[in-house]
Amino acid sequence: MTTREMIRCGGRSARIQSAVHAAVAALLREGDRAGLTLPMVAARAGVTPSTLYRRWGDLPALLADVALQRMRPQEPPLDTGALRGDLRAWAEQYREEMGSEPGQAMIRDVLLAPGGQQAQPCAALVAAQLAVIDARARGRGEAGFDVAAAMDLLVAPIVYRLLFAEAPLPAGRLESLLDRLLGPG
């Protein structure tokens, strides 16, 4: 009788997954994104290419998986004592991280996944961080804010500029976006 939950997630599979992730990270550090191929990753990880093709299907899909892992925040947003400061600090850090060379590559890799299906979880990570900031503000007795509005007014301009413009969002404009979201002051 077939037992349920027949997806294997430990032992050899887990070992291979972390080896592959490490191999991708190492190869990306050494530059030459353009010439990166799936057989290269396989060789570096000590695995057959066919294994990677079967598990991830594609090089873009693999890169998107790795990128999403690396985008997962390690720490909760910095606590500056007040909502506006928290949001400003978070936005500046996010812009800086994503504006860096590896950061831009991560965003692009996430979007490149077949069907773009890693993009939604990527936005969810951001929204979760904003929700933490909002909850903390309300815990202080502050007014809080609408996370969806913040996605439109803060995150969207930052990311759009990274993807489509030559220069990242200037600090001054970030401040005026904060005004529009929270009201001046």
Add this chain to the structure above:
Amino acid sequence: MTTREMIRCGGRSARIQSAVHAAVAALLREGDRAGLTLPMVAARAGVTPSTLYRRWGDLPALLADVALQRMRPQEPPLDTGALRGDLRAWAEQYREEMGSEPGQAMIRDVLLAPGGQQAQPCAALVAAQLAVIDARARGRGEAGFDVAAAMDLLVAPIVYRLLFAEAPLPAGRLESLLDRLLGPG
């Protein structure tokens, strides 16, 4: 002596370019983006694959080129008689066009170009349309608006949602973004 301007842009080259563009458009209409390959395009266009590899370098680069062509607006923005109406009409149409299945594919293709180097011209097309609306408003004696601010407050949320969220920007939120850009009223 080598003469300057040795880039050929007419005759056979132009003929091949339009044949290839037409072939890509036809194959995209017939679905199966995922299985689309460069040799397929070459066969449809009646050209050798090596020609395409030499001219475009890549399938993503070719798709990005085609997508950018198709994003070029055919008509100036609709004239509703007032700035706010012009902006609302343009934004709704843009959201609709880019939210459609082929529209989403076009945006993704533009971003997928090696180095993402087609994204900047893509944003420039949008900015040009907004500049037309602004100039027309000023010609009427209206106040006009800052195109860069409109990119941050209108275009960025629309595109960000298309790329990262499950649902496009709701009409109600678009109206509130217009409020934030032009002031309520």
Add this chain to the structure above:
DNA sequence: GGCTTAACGCAAAGATTTTGCGTTAAGACA
């Protein structure tokens, strides 16, 4: 320990991408 089977390795087959070389024709100039 034994059973089931998901996941892997290997290698052959198939498809794509690259590359060298001869040929065609676009653009410049007389």
Add this chain to the structure above:
DNA sequence: TGTCTTAACGCAAAATCTTTGCGTTAAGCC
């Protein structure tokens, strides 16, 4: 119009990547 130069193309071989079938390993469950 004719000639010259050379960018761009076609062809085909070579290199590389991707898929697929099949035997083997080991994870998860009793």
